[in-house]
Amino acid sequence: MASLHHLAAEAAPGGKLRLSINVGNPILARRSDDGAAGVSVDLGREFAQRLGVPVELVVVPSAGESVDLVRSRAADLGFFAIDPKRSEGIAFTAPYVLIEGAYLVKDASPLRSNDEVDRPAHRVVVGKGSAYDLFLTRELKQASIERAPTSPSVVDHFMQCGAEVAAGVKQQLEADAARLGGLRLLPGRFMVIQQATGVPDDRKATATALRAFIEEMKASGFVAAALGRHGIHGASVAPAA
Structure with missing residues (x-):
């Protein structure tokens, strides 16, 4: 040693x-x-x-x-x-x-579960270069990925661009949902970070x-x-x- x-x-x-x-x-x-x-x-x-x-x-x-x-x-x-x-x-x-990665959608979204996210019509906003960006880039086969500059800016970017799903650290998404209103997290998690x-x-x-x-x-x-x-x-x- x-x-x-x-x-x-x-x-x-x-x-x-x-x-x-x-x-x-x-x-x-x-x-x-x-x-x-x-x-x-x-x-x-x-x-x-x-x-x-x-x-x-x-x-x-x-x-x-x-x-x-x-x-x-x-x-x-x-x-x-x-x-x-x-x-x-x-x-x-x-x-x-260990931290949970979760999905967030608008209240009016028809999406109810994580396994409904990976569809051709869906755009998923992630923080560029984040752990969940790297993970979802490998795992999502049909949905497209849109990258926000940083993880804290994901939900604001999601709202501005009109995408279907935001992905990120569960606690950050919960805080943004409380701040903005009209948003909800899908149940469970899509990964453990x-x-x-x-x-x-x-x-x-x-x-x-x-x-x-x-x-x-x-x-x-x-x-x-x-x-x-x-x-x-x-x-x-x-x-x-």
């Missing part, structure tokens, strides 16, 4: 642990006076404290940008959902939080240490406490790897 000094040098070669924080998913992070706050920020700060290095937050509005920052080494550690398309250049941990952390895949010792750290944070109650502290409901701590 790498010494703490060598691990810190590998994990944060610039002397600071640069955390890529996606504020497009409000379950994980949101903008704050300090740049960002949330369970992902708490985890990143705790890992940096273990390494004995300061933190620099690199805050972005979408998961796709967060992935690109880590892949290009413009950030040292990121928080994003596990997906096969994201594995190139990034070493993932096991998930620390596995939120994990990742580092550049050539940082082998860092990846090993980070995987052990995430398991410890789940088992110790740190992740559950962070979700509670930030008032997050509807997300669950992922089981042990």
